[in-house]
Amino acid sequence: MKKFRSATDDPxxxxxxxxxxxxxxxxxxxILPLLVVFSEALAKGLGPxxxxxxxxxxxxxxxxxxxxxxxxxxxxxxxxxxxxWAIVKFDFPGKAILVTLIDLPFSVSPVVAGLIYVxxxxxxxxxxxxxxxxxxxILFALPGIVLATMFVTFPFVARELIPLMxxxxxxxxxAALSLGASGFATFCRVTLPNIKWGLLYGVLxxxxxxxxxxxxxxxxxxHIRGQTNTMPLHVELLYNNYDYVGAFSVAALLALLALLxxxxxSFLEWRYADELAAAHRH
Amino acid sequence: xxxxxxxxxxxxxxxxxxxxxxxxxxQGAFVALLGPSGSGKTTLLRILGGLxxxxxxxxxxxxxxxxxxxxxxxxxxxxxxxxALFRHxxxxxxxxxxxxxxxxRQRPSRADIKxxxxxxxxxxxxxxxxDRYPSQLSGGQRQRVALARALAIEPRMLLLDEPFGALDAxxxxxxxxxxRHIHDKAGVTTIFVTHDQDEAFAVADLVAVMxxxxxxxxxTPQDVxxxxxxxxxxxxxxx
Numbered sequence: 037m038k039k040f041r042s043a044t045d046d047p048x049x050x051x052x053x054x055x056x057x058x059x060x061x062x063x064x065x066x067i068l069p070l071l072v073v074f075s076e077a078l079a080k081g082l083g084p085x086x087x088x089x090x091x092x093x094x095x096x097x098x099x100x101x102x103x104x105x106x107x108x109x110x111x112x113x114x115x116x117x118x119x120x121w122a123i124v125k126f127d128f129p130g131k132a133i134l135v136t137l138i139d140l141p142f143s144v145s146p147v148v149a150g151l152i153y154v155x156x157x158x159x160x161x162x163x164x165x166x167x168x169x170x171x172x173x174i175l176f177a178l179p180g181i182v183l184a185t186m187f188v189t190f191p192f193v194a195r196e197l198i199p200l201m202x203x204x205x206x207x208x209x210x211a212a213l214s215l216g217a218s219g220f221a222t223f224c225r226v227t228l229p230n231i232k233w234g235l236l237y238g239v240l241x242x243x244x245x246x247x248x249x250x251x252x253x254x255x256x257x258x259h260i261r262g263q264t265n266t267m268p269l270h271v272e273l274l275y276n277n278y279d280y281v282g283a284f285s286v287a288a289l290l291a292l293l294a295l296l297x298x299x300x301x302s303f304l305e306w307r308y309a310d311e312l313a314a315a316h317r318h
Numbered sequence: 319x320x321x322x323x324x325x326x327x328x329x330x331x332x333x334x335x336x337x338x339x340x341x342x343x344x345q346g347a348f349v350a351l352l353g354p355s356g357s358g359k360t361t362l363l364r365i366l367g368g369l370x371x372x373x374x375x376x377x378x379x380x381x382x383x384x385x386x387x388x389x390x391x392x393x394x395x396x397x398x399x400x401x402a403l404f405r406h407x408x409x410x411x412x413x414x415x416x417x418x419x420x421x422x423r424q425r426p427s428r429a430d431i432k433x434x435x436x437x438x439x440x441x442x443x444x445x446x447x448x449d450r451y452p453s454q455l456s457g458g459q460r461q462r463v464a465l466a467r468a469l470a471i472e473p474r475m476l477l478l479d480e481p482f483g484a485l486d487a488x489x490x491x492x493x494x495x496x497x498r499h500i501h502d503k504a505g506v507t508t509i510f511v512t513h514d515q516d517e518a519f520a521v522a523d524l525v526a527v528m529x530x531x532x533x534x535x536x537x538t539p540q541d542v543x544x545x546x547x548x549x550x551x552x553x554x555x556x557x
Contacts, residue, residue, distance in 0.1 A: 207398055207400065207402035208402050208403075208404055208405070210369050210396070210398075210402065211396065211398065211402040211403075211404070211464075211467075212404075212415070212419070213368070213369070213389050213390055214367055214368065214369065214389060214390075214392075214394055214395065214396040214468075215395075215415055215416035215419065215467065215468075215471055216390045216391070216393065216416055216419055216420060216471060217390065217415070217416075217419040218390065218419070221419045225404075225415075225419070226404055229406040230405065230406060
């Protein structure tokens with residue numbers, strides 16, 4: 037008897053070939069480098085790794101990265117919610133332009149983003165003389181690093197929320213309004229619970245990028261060891277000084293943070309898929 | 319003490335959704351807005367509910383300038399075609415919502431809210447479903463929850479936007495009989511939007527036939543059926 041194949045099934049050989057290519061590609065370009073990072077770090081055992089991480093400059097870099105993310109991520113979360121809310125729930129002139137502008141940091145090179153801040157706040161920049169007169173440090177200090185991080189991670193939360201909120205529509209908010217809820221009560225009781233998983237997912241992505249950002253921060257940081265070096269910048273510095281174990285140890289720590297984010301993200305995706313499916317059954 | 323809608327107009331860009339719509343109905347009446355899609359019936363309903371602002375015209379209801387009141391103070395219970403239940407809340411919390419968001423001084427006690435929810439659940443024949451989530455209910459059940467939620471705030475006016483449009487014919491028939499029953503019991507002025515003339519004639523005291531943003535004819539179901547006053551009405555009713 038002839039075996040019937042479903043119309044969407046490809047020939048087995050083609051499937052095998054495509055599958056092999058995909059797996060080889062992922063192994064070669066994603067998994068292998070990650071393994072190299074860990075194996076290089078551990079080349080001389082655990083001791084040097086630990087020593088490299090508790091080194092005072094490394095600790096300062098870790099602290100600075102965490103601090104910058106701790107400021108930039110909440111601010112971008114608030115902005116992202118506000119932007120998504122405005123774009124989805126209201127019609128106003130210039131809406132399309134706002135949507136495009138939100139994507140700007142995705143298309144602009146991070147180095148350019150950094151240079152913009154140099155142009156604005158640098159010694160020769162627009163506000164440079166005024167800032168110098170008032171003894172305010174933005175470039176080569178924490179504010180500059182936070183600004184650059186914020187610019188680069190600007191779209192993550194908004195981008196995550198806009199499609200989700202568009203999908204959910206305005207009806208539940210309208211129902212809340214007609215039942216006598218204030219705008220604030222509607223937001224807290226109706227809007228926020230409906231977007232919470234998407235929001236968390238966006239915040240996680242934003243956080244991962246904030247910790248890992250190199251280009252924009254590199255331009256504005258000034259690379260002062262132990263003061264304005266973030267983790268990625270510190271990795272570069274150690275590497276350029278031929279301290280391979282040190283560089284790969286800090287890099288491994290960064291990679292671990294990223295993997296942790298990835299694991300959390302997968303967990304959320306799984307949760308959030310469930311809730312989205314439930315929402316769609318409406 | 320009646321509802322007087324006078325020359326309402328509303329444009330969306332270049333499209334005139336309402337074009338001088340006027341009607342008068344006594345307090346406590348059950349009015350059906352009947353018309354083809356695009357005739358402005360939903361826009362009229364949304365303006366009454368405060369979900370849309372009118373460009374021109376006035377509405378007087380129970381001796382109030384209805385349109386001058388903010389939506390959240392009107393106490394207009396709105397029922398949507400696609401239910402618009404809060405999907406992350408169970409049935410009981412959905413029904414209690416309008417009471418729980420009241421300012422502290424006007425908010426009933428927790429026990430009172432619970433009692434009110436219980437009462438509405440049994441009125442809607444939803445006993446035992448208080449802990450379910452909207453996604454676990456059938457369409458007919460969801461719409462009864464939506465109705466209970468709207469009635470919980472003791473609305474001054476009940477506004478229903480094609481409430482049974484997404485349900486199958488059998489459930490539709492059951493629910494409209496039952497909606498009429500609820501209306502008679504609560505005595506609340508009810509405006510019901512539909513494009514289904516059988517439904518309109520079966521439940522309403524007064525039927526307003528709409529076309530291109532105006533009320534073409536308004537009267538009791540018998541009068542409108544027996545004596546269609548414009549060509550549009552007679553054609554629309556003969557479909």
